[in-house]
Amino acid sequence: MVPAAVALVLAIMAGCGRKAAPLPPILEVPETTTNLTAYQDGNEIVLNWAYPQLTRGGRELTDLASVEVWRLEATPGQEQASSGPGGGALRQQLMLGRGKLAARLEGESLQAATHGNSLTYRETLPSYPAGTSPPSVWYAVRSRRKDGTPSALSNIVTWQPRPVPPTPTGFTAKPEAGGIALTWEPVAGFTYVVERRASKVAPWEITSPIGIDKPSFMDATAQQGQTWWYRVRSYLNRAASLPSAELEVPYPDIYPPAAVTSFLCLPESGLVHLRWDPSPEAGVIYKIFRRQGKGSWDHLQEDFKLTEYTDNKPPAGELEYAVKAVDAAGNQSDPVYCTARTGP
Template sequence: MNKLIIVLLISLVLSGCGRKGQLIPPEALVPAPISDLRVAQQGEKFLVSWSPPLRDEGGRKLGELGGFLILRRVVLPPKEDCEQCPNAYHLLKRVDLDYLQDVTRLGALYFLSDPSAATGTTYQYKALSVKADGTVSRDSNKARRKKVSPPPPPRIQVRFTPVAAVLQWEPVTLHGEGTTVGYNVYRRKAAGSHFPVPLNDTPITEPRFEDTAISADDEYVYLVRTVARIDGEIVESESSGEVTGRLLPTESEE
């Protein structure tokens, strides 16, 4: 009996050797799904935006991310629509983080322009994250948008002073469906490119904007877009013509 007890104890000790802790199921190692996918309309194109996940499905810090898959489908009338059908979604863009072709990054956000949407058609987008080893996340939230005819852009002018750029434009009046909400102002340095987000947090309701957050060392380029509500959608116009200039010298510099 004593020999049997000793054998059992040795077996228990040996079975515990090499134990490294609780096993992690493979599904917990995939990236957490993207949760902030959005789509907006700028002129005749859609602008899709999202931020990458920071953790995996198990809540741990995410390993190296390789890119994203952005997919789109046409939303059909209710009796015909079938989101779960195998051919409903089509790959719109495979994003490689080592080569951001046609994709803009601003802080933690990524922006993809989709100029292929047809007016009057509703589209739904989703995104998946892909780790460097090829592991793919679950679907993101779905972003749905109907393409409408955009409002006309304003005609703008700019005047520079020693301390500010003062932009003015003619108010845009919509004839027919839709109401003007305001205007968005975009700025870039002469040697750079426009960011996909405006300087103002909310649409400007007056046909005037004064920009004091600029330097006398640089030349700046501005454009303005009309913001309107059309067929239930908030949409921006195409860009106005660009205006360029730099701060005037102060009296002490003349």
């Protein structure tokens, strides 16, 4: 009997001389974009989508050469026909057959359109005569590798150009301990969005929820000790107004941190345990004080970093303890007190 291992080797060797049919080359097609979105910024249409990073086979896309933006001004008949069953496929056919290349992002233009893991494309909407209804505009994108291999067309977004919303006026800012309070004159029938940047050359970022319904916003995320720039827009149905005049807002670190809470004094034989919940501000330290009766305060700790402290040598009698939170700029919170009795 031939051992199993030997039989396996013989079987492999028997097949070595046979030639299998050649496999077709693997065609690595860029992944299809499925998250194309659109909104209107003043008189511009803005498209956003994820930067293509993979092929359809799941491999890393290392040779992206360009991204094409396609546009089609749809006629009423095309819009109506593509709204029924199978409308998605019909839109794809119409875009491939009648769409026009609006832009090819490559080289420096592709780099300029890249923001982190996403791509952004802007184009100015044409002017339409007063009293006319602008046509719907369809957009799609597709990617190409350096060898020219294209992806399939992305999902198609439809945009009906809207009138530009009114720009808010009367924009003001007031630094406070809890953040920067922003207010502006209301624009009837519109919601709002607030944008912020950390320098004159930094990109604008949305800092408020999109579509806030009151003409005010508290930016509680602004860090103290630096200057911030703000502007506000009115907003409705994914259309934003032109930005308001921007405000430069110095935000000095002159505000005390929040005081500690739940401060407890727990006396035991010959010592007193102190315990508290921390101030919510990051990086604070604590000052700890003690006095006997109505006497003067003794400084027990000046830069304590924990939230539990043991007084190992308390005097006998009625004692009062205090804790202050101190931030990195030296601002001190209001003291918080607790009492304990020690000794016989």
